Amino acid sequence: MLKKIFPLLLATSIPAACAYPSISEIKNSPPVDVAVNVEKAVPIEVVEKEWKCPGCTPNETYVLKQLQESTNISDRNALATIMGNIKQESNFLPNICEGGARVPYEKCLTGGYGLIQWTSIGRYRGLGIFCKKYGCDPSSLTGQVRYMVNEPQFQKLLPEFEGHGWTVDQYMVPSYYWLGWGIKGARQTYAYQYTKKLVWA
Numbered sequence: 001m002l003k004k005i006f007p008l009l010l011a012t013s014i015p016a017a018c019a020y021p022s023i024s025e026i027k028n029s030p031p032v033d034v035a036v037n038v039e040k041a042v043p044i045e046v047v048e049k050e051w052k053c054p055g056c057t058p059n060e061t062y063v064l065k066q067l068q069e070s071t072n073i074s075d076r077n078a079l080a081t082i083m084g085n086i087k088q089e090s091n092f093l094p095n096i097c098e099g100g101a102r103v104p105y106e107k108c109l110t111g112g113y114g115l116i117q118w119t120s121i122g123r124y125r126g127l128g129i130f131c132k133k134y135g136c137d138p139s140s141l142t143g144q145v146r147y148m149v150n151e152p153q154f155q156k157l158l159p160e161f162e163g164h165g166w167t168v169d170q171y172m173v174p175s176y177y178w179l180g181w182g183i184k185g186a187r188q189t190y191a192y193q194y195t196k197k198l199v200w201a
Helices: 002-013 023-027 058-070 077-089 119-135 141-150 152-162 166-180 187-197
Strands: none
Touching: 002 166, 058 077, 058 141, 077 152, 077 166, 119 141, 141 152, 152 166, 166 187
16 A cells, blocks of 8 residues: 555656646736835935045045045055155145245245245246146146146056055155155155045045
């Protein structure tokens, strides 16, 4: 009796070969409604993060933001190194002439001027020519940052700051060729300080 029942159990436990719909049934099935009810849809908030500097001055904050928006620099050490160099050059004061005088662009007659102390005749005049062409004030923070990120000397070295994951010490090398400083000063110390200030938020 068991011999007769066992084959029957096996036969009834195997799923039928036609359990799944055929290709023709799939093709002929009614379309699925994927329309979105805008009124009932739950909005998805996209949070864009960037490096920020809590406690920094408005000028520092502006420069940091523009560096990220105008280039592909995303490495904290790279940003910190650039910020440290600017702090050494001008303390983020755009209308400062070498020696400390606070004057407009055309009144700085000797030495460097502005955020990165443009010193050579070519680079100093380049700031004025750029702002005349693009309608910015060469004495202002906004005008100088626009020129700084577009200046050929910076653009030439920009790939060195983008995406390498280097240390501050390593980023100081392209910084030197960008600025050509005569006195190193505390710029590297400032850079390390910025690495501790910058937060991803």
